Amino acid sequence: MTPDQPTAIAATGLRKSYGEQTVLDGIDITVPEGTVFALLGPNGAGKTTAVQILSTLIEADGGTVRVAGHDLATDADGIRGAIGVTGQFSAVDNLLTGEENLLLMADLNHLPRAEGRRRTAELLERFDLVDAAEKNPMTYSGGMRRKLDLAMTLVGDPKVIFLDEPTTGLDPRTRRIMWDAIRGLVAGGVTIFLTTQYLEEADELADRIALLDHGHIVAEGTSAELKRLIPGGHIRLEFADPDELDQAARTFAGSTRDDAALALQVPSDGDVNSLRAVLDHLDVASIEVTNLTVHTPDLDDVFLALTGRPTEVRSSAGAGHQSAETTDTAADSTTKETVR
Numbered sequence: 001m002t003p004d005q006p007t008a009i010a011a012t013g014l015r016k017s018y019g020e021q022t023v024l025d026g027i028d029i030t031v032p033e034g035t036v037f038a039l040l041g042p043n044g045a046g047k048t049t050a051v052q053i054l055s056t057l058i059e060a061d062g063g064t065v066r067v068a069g070h071d072l073a074t075d076a077d078g079i080r081g082a083i084g085v086t087g088q089f090s091a092v093d094n095l096l097t098g099e100e101n102l103l104l105m106a107d108l109n110h111l112p113r114a115e116g117r118r119r120t121a122e123l124l125e126r127f128d129l130v131d132a133a134e135k136n137p138m139t140y141s142g143g144m145r146r147k148l149d150l151a152m153t154l155v156g157d158p159k160v161i162f163l164d165e166p167t168t169g170l171d172p173r174t175r176r177i178m179w180d181a182i183r184g185l186v187a188g189g190v191t192i193f194l195t196t197q198y199l200e201e202a203d204e205l206a207d208r209i210a211l212l213d214h215g216h217i218v219a220e221g222t223s224a225e226l227k228r229l230i231p232g233g234h235i236r237l238e239f240a241d242p243d244e245l246d247q248a249a250r251t252f253a254g255s256t257r258d259d260a261a262l263a264l265q266v267p268s269d270g271d272v273n274s275l276r277a278v279l280d281h282l283d284v285a286s287i288e289v290t291n292l293t294v295h296t297p298d299l300d301d302v303f304l305a306l307t308g309r310p311t312e313v314r315s316s317a318g319a320g321h322q323s324a325e326t327t328d329t330a331a332d333s334t335t336k337e338t339v340r
């Protein structure tokens with residue numbers, strides 16, 4: 001984020017407990033205008049709770065929130081007027097047709113009748129729901145309902161949209177349609193706050209990703225920055241016989257061998273230069289390889305590493321949260337100090 005880029009969502013020290021259970025233990029979130037922010041976390045991590053607080057649906061126990069220039073403490077109505085929320089539970093009314101649902105939203109947003117009709121027609125078109133407009137949403141597929149739900153959110157032309165697990169349960173094709181719709185919104189200047197359990201979704205859509213675990217944001221950064229936070233990139237070489245494997249193991253210091261599979265894992269960040277270096281070494285030593293694969297850490301690895309080893313992560317998260325922003329080589333990132 002550049003210093004003068006306007007901020008759409010700014011939360012500091014957000015806290016929420018249910019009885020004895022601390023769900024959010026002082027989290028900070030900053031989302032620049034016109035960007036996508038993804039909040040990731042295991043089941044029950046507090047993602048929905050965060051969305052509900054930021055979208056004024058429930059009250060926090062502590063912390064400050066500004067959304068679209070409005071302060072939650074003094075101007076919750078201002079926030080409500082500027083945002084759209086699509087939750088895990090659909091707002092679609094099954095007693096109305098798809099079109100009537102949209103028209104109802106237009107009424108609730110106080111749009112003049114003609115404007116409401118124009119906007120409804122445009123959204124039915126945009127989400128490929130024209131043929132289904134007159135039908136009852138009970139007859140819709142899950143993907144169509146989700147599209148109608150998002151269309152209903154867009155009737156009020158919100159500047160900031162909260163999408164709580166927008167594609168959970170959707171087939172891959174419908175998921176891609178939703179992703180395209182989300183990208184279209186962002187291209188038009190809308191800010192998206194997304195929660196998801198699909199790491200691929202965060203990878204595809206988000207400018208910045210935060211991992212929420214045990215009430216803390218344990219890591220935050222771009223997808224590439226988060227992937228650099230953990231070790232695990234390697235080139236896997238397979239050989240036809242043990243002698244080749246032996247020779248290769250001597251050639252590549254720091255490699256890990258798998259004798260049963262006649263394979264060797266050579267640490268690598270997966271870029272072309274390191275691949276070329278490995279091939280050159282093999283060539284010089286005249287070692288034959290039967291198979292070669294490059295493995296770069298994906299967000300699944302990051303997720304597992306950061307939420308699966310809570311004690312290591314907690315030690316650095318204690319002073320705030322870990323930012324990937326300034327981390328270049330971060331193989332030992334779990335012990336890094338917070339830089340923000």
Ligand SMILES: Nc1ncnc2c1ncn2[C@@H]1O[C@H](COP(=O)(O)OP(=O)(O)OP(=O)(O)O)[C@@H](O)[C@H]1O
Pocket residue numbers: 018023041042043044045046047048049050197
């Ligand atoms: N109204 C409530 N009363 C008591 N506990 C609650 C309430 N709402 C949420 N919780 C608890 O707070 C924790 C966080 O819930 P939340 O729904 O925010 O998690 P989540 O990350 O969105 O999970 P999921 O991915 O499963 O939707 C859970 O342990 C949940 O049981």
